[in-house]
Amino acid sequence: MITVKDLHKSFGDLEVLKGIDATVDESEVVCVIGPSGSGKSTFLRCLNLLEEITAGEVRINGDKLTDPSVNINDVRSQVGMVFQHFNLFPHKTVLDNITLGPIKVKGLSVNEAKDVGLKLLEKVGLSDKADDYPDSLSGGQKQRVAIARSLAMNPKVMLFDEPTSALDPELVGDVLEVMKDLAEEGMTMVVVTHEMGFAKEVGDRVLFMDEGIIMEEGEPTQIFDNPQNPRTQSFLSKIL
Amino acid sequence: MIYTIMDTAYIKSLPFLIDGLKITLSITVIGLFLGMIIGSLAGLGKLSKNKFIRGFWSVYVEVVRGTPILAQALFLYYGVSEDLIGLNISSFTAGVIAIAVNAGAYIAEIVRGAVYSIDKGQHEAGRSMGLTEKQTMRYIIWPQAFKRMIPPLGNQFIISLKDTSVFSVIVVHDVVFMAKEYYNTTFEIFETLVMVCLLYLCITIPTALYLNRLERKLDV
Numbered sequence: 001m002i003t004v005k006d007l008h009k010s011f012g013d014l015e016v017l018k019g020i021d022a023t024v025d026e027s028e029v030v031c032v033i034g035p036s037g038s039g040k041s042t043f044l045r046c047l048n049l050l051e052e053i054t055a056g057e058v059r060i061n062g063d064k065l066t067d068p069s070v071n072i073n074d075v076r077s078q079v080g081m082v083f084q085h086f087n088l089f090p091h092k093t094v095l096d097n098i099t100l101g102p103i104k105v106k107g108l109s110v111n112e113a114k115d116v117g118l119k120l121l122e123k124v125g126l127s128d129k130a131d132d133y134p135d136s137l138s139g140g141q142k143q144r145v146a147i148a149r150s151l152a153m154n155p156k157v158m159l160f161d162e163p164t165s166a167l168d169p170e171l172v173g174d175v176l177e178v179m180k181d182l183a184e185e186g187m188t189m190v191v192v193t194h195e196m197g198f199a200k201e202v203g204d205r206v207l208f209m210d211e212g213i214i215m216e217e218g219e220p221t222q223i224f225d226n227p228q229n230p231r232t233q234s235f236l237s238k239i240l
Numbered sequence: 241m242i243y244t245i246m247d248t249a250y251i252k253s254l255p256f257l258i259d260g261l262k263i264t265l266s267i268t269v270i271g272l273f274l275g276m277i278i279g280s281l282a283g284l285g286k287l288s289k290n291k292f293i294r295g296f297w298s299v300y301v302e303v304v305r306g307t308p309i310l311a312q313a314l315f316l317y318y319g320v321s322e323d324l325i326g327l328n329i330s331s332f333t334a335g336v337i338a339i340a341v342n343a344g345a346y347i348a349e350i351v352r353g354a355v356y357s358i359d360k361g362q363h364e365a366g367r368s369m370g371l372t373e374k375q376t377m378r379y380i381i382w383p384q385a386f387k388r389m390i391p392p393l394g395n396q397f398i399i400s401l402k403d404t405s406v407f408s409v410i411v412v413h414d415v416v417f418m419a420k421e422y423y424n425t426t427f428e429i430f431e432t433l434v435m436v437c438l439l440y441l442c443i444t445i446p447t448a449l450y451l452n453r454l455e456r457k458l459d460v
């Protein structure tokens with residue numbers, strides 16, 4: 001579903017990604033862990049070209065993202081992205097946040113889009129918030145709306161960049177619950193996270209990133225219980 | 241004070257001045273409307289990735305902000321339209337263009353600042369769901385930025401309104417021009433100019449008060 005080959009990314013002189021190779025299979029949940037500044041967000045953002053790729057190749061469903069003939073807006077509409085800080089549109093109601101993409105990108109009618117939106121709000125447990133503005137929601141509710149907004153595009157892959165890092169601890173559970181449901185429905189997911197519990201329980205595979213490369217990867221039990229790389233060991237010992 | 245204001249010398253000048261005020265207001269409103277269009281183009285142009293577009297609008301903004309509006313008005317009316325292209329535009333039209341060009345440069349900065357102040361994540365959220373650059377601007381960035389532009393735009397209205405007073409030198413029949421005509425025949429200079437200032441204040445003070453309230457209500 002996603003293949004990444006020798007991906008490099010520099011900001012000016014600063015090389016942030018130094019050759020990443022990775023694959024994500026259909027319905028797989030891949031969790032990305034690693035110290036702050038190691039390039040996790042940049043890696044994720046290269047997967048939908050929010051960052052321009054310096055060198056290497058990213059394919060999604062066979063489409064090479066850097067190929068000039070690929071319509072990047074098409075690709076993006078198939079790759080959902082959930083941000084640490086939600087990035088909901090504050091001037092739109094919860095429902096309008098969700099229906100904007102389906103209406104403008106997919107060409108759904110307003111009524112069709114509303115049906116989709118209301119179903120998704122029910123799915124994330126926020127049916128009663130459809131007409132509210134994002135400002136009136138808690139962080140956890142905002143993130144669930146943001147997930148619903150991404151799902152409304154009916155994406156083939158969902159990217160999550162530390163979706164619970166900005167949340168009060170008691171609100172994390174609801175968001176993880178929604179993500180777990182998604183994983184169980186077979187959604188392909190790449191999740192940058194510090195929630196080791198989630199990675200263990202839901203993740204099929206864990207990538208440990210440090211200094212712009214993938215230092216170690218494997219099944220969650222292997223990475224968490226028996227890490228081979230000293231860097232992984234020292235990182236895990238600090239956070240567990 | 242009340243007595244002196246009600247004195248006929250003050251009141252008698254009013255009909256003349258109000259004729260002038262109509263011109264002052266028309267130039268301000270039409271000029272600002274056009275200035276809003278120019279300013280939006282310029283403000284977005286200054287944020288463009290294309291360095292020629294960026295450079296063009298930067299030069300425009302700096303030239304206009306670095307020269308006095310009186311010189312701009314003279315230049316437009318006598319310099320460009322009469323001398324250079326031999327076109328006889330009315331002084332009213334010249335005044336409107338001068339306000340449009342002048343306010344456009346200041347509005348450009350208002351637009352640029354407001355758009356720039358919108359969190360980058362808004363743009364990313366829009367683009368990552370497949371909206372084009374244009375759609376993202378139109379449905380996500382602009383509506384939020386516009387809200388932040390309203391108070392400074394109101395302020396620009398007050399500034400431009402006062403700026404029109406220099407157009408009497410290109411024979412625009414605004415409040416100041418009418419006042420001069422009036423006191424040149426009646427010699428009631430003090431009384432007339434008091435009324436001129438009061439007329440301006442009748443517009444600027446309520447506008448400023450309204451803007452204060454609006455600013456609090458918009459919470460920007």
Ligand SMILES: Nc1ncnc2c1ncn2[C@@H]1O[C@H](COP(=O)(O)OP(=O)(O)O)[C@@H](O)[C@H]1O
Binds near residue numbers: 034038039040041042
């Ligand atoms: N737009 C940018 N311009 C310059 N440097 C950046 C930019 N985005 C990220 N970086 C740098 O790239 C490195 C990796 O950042 P990031 O991918 O956000 O790491 P992580 O998500 O693992 O914390 C950091 O050193 C960061 O400062």
Ligand SMILES: [Mg+2]
Binds near residue numbers: 041042162
């Ligand atoms: Mg990050």
